[in-house]
Amino acid sequence: MSIELLLQAAVSGFLMGGIYALIALALALAFGVMGVLNFAHGDLLMVGMYGVVLICASTSVSPFLAGVLMVPAMMAIGWVVFVLFIRPVVGAAPLVQAQLTIGLSFVIQSAALLWFGADLFNVRTELGASTIRLGAIVVSMPLLIGFVVALVASGLLAWFLSATVWGYRIRATAEDPVMAQLCGVPVRRVQRWVFVGATGSLAIAAGCLMGFYHVTPVVGLQFSVLSLMIVVLGGLGDLRGAMVAALAFGVAEALASAIFNSASAPAGLYILFGAALLLRPHGLLGRGATI
């Protein structure tokens, strides 16, 4: 096992972690404000990825720009999903929420299968094979751009939450919805717009992913599991924890693949995840809700 290989894995894992962060932040934010763990989160991301493919195929723009163009459409989808499925279960038992969002996940997957078939789609660009070399370390250009875009989007989200009136309202709702309501915060509206905004941000993440990845009707499931793990590892509802957990997860995933030269690498990752939860039950930064 050479240092070069480990560094290569760590760098590409860190960049991937940045994109994971944007995906997981949307889930963490929605959970923080509504208390609903959305198991269809990855499937909504998958819808965004198909949207990016369609835009790229019809306009030849880059997937990153296509992701930005998809934001209004994804916000509209988020609105519909919130009104029809999420709002009725806000405050309901976790099992009811889980059943409903898992059901929604299957519906979205089946719709994608009927619409697009089971074939794999990706976006081929001039950038696809381009790299930057840092000594022996190769940095994939689409991954790097995806990382930067995701980082900027996450930064904007952090700024929005900490420096705007709507950000204060969102944080107040996440902290204590009853008190926020008593203080005049329109909690219902905040919840709706947070879900709509979080779904819209998935379009940006979809653009970042489609720079180097592919989409199939079942791709959402793995991102749902991934974001749930990151949100739990970061501490339920803790945005900064989710950010740190996403970066750590990206690096750990790549290192596990590089170090454990066997099929047990993913299992090793889950053992690490379990150990982290045992030692830090309130998340990596210790500020999340009780699981």
Added chain:
Amino acid sequence: MNKFLGAAFGLSLAIVPLTSSSAQAQAEEIVIPAITALSGPTAVIGQDTQKGVAVALEHINADGGVAGRPLRIQLYDTQGDPGVVRQVMERLTRLERAPIILGCEISAATSAAAQFAEQARVPLLNSSAVSAELLERGYKWYFSDQITADSEAATVVDFVENLMTQGDVVPALLYEDSPRGAGTIEWVEALLEARGIEIAASAPYSRADRNLLPPVKRVQTSGANVVIWAGYTEDVVAGLQAMQQLDFKPYIVGIGGGPGDVRIPQLVDPGFIEDVNLSTVDYFNPDMDRAQRFVNAYEEKHGIVPSSYASMCYRGAYTLKAALEKTLEARQELTAENLRAALLGIDIPGDQLISPFARIKFDEHGRNVGSQNLIAQWKDGGTKKVTVWPPEVAVQEPNPLK
């Protein structure tokens, strides 16, 4: 005379129902179930199967059906999930009393189906799964007209040995870690070892890995110039992109649905596909003369060149037809026992098949003794798969080792 007329009238009355019921029986449709994954992670197999079966039924029925009766193959979705497979098999064998089932499934799902078929004593005709282990279980009701992982491995190693005649070969193994990928690579590893060929690196990865730079870099740093790669389409696409980014151009000998997927040139830079001499061991290639009727009809019907997945149950439908016909021609009922006996007795010559097989003939373990692999290589700027191995079926020479 009156007696004679009376007898003739009476006889005609007796014959009419017989002939009409015979005509009815002749026209009666034969419906056989097939299991495949129309949804779920391996849905691409089921969807291609559906297209291939549709063409097979058009051809079979246009050619007179099965002993004059039209054939219909009813597809059942299993999601490629062994749990769902058991439920579907229970329904088909116990409720619907199917006399035979066609399997167009991945190995894990076929394993569950074969186990169930054995208990239910109903023949399962597998045309898809390549697991060699299934044929060693001593099952009496499992038949496979497909190639097997051990024969795939032997073809790959023969091909690599042929490359060794052109220069130094340093082979490495790259594979997704499901039973399909890891299972076949185990056979390859054993054969390479038996023939004294040293392996430079062995790099497994999970099919769900989003980042294949680390395992590909591991192979690159090993100094390998030939990579034996077992993978599905999604990981082969990601792996080829990683190779391109690392500027790593080995000679690739692939296994599994990925390297030979007809969609690969749309998903990866075709120039790079040719740079790495992407080759794949397979049981079908559209350039084979004997496959032209299928290829043309498929292209006309579906607007795309058929994949190997599409060819599997086209071939399976013909094996099924042979067994059904043999049973009906012997004036026997289409029961599970009779169809099992018919499967053991069929012998379909290679020139009637769309696969490179010498024949379809089952031994007592249900293995097709006539199955044979080919190696196809992407040529013409990485846009067309050409059969290059073995020499007796090759259309062109394989690219030389640089």
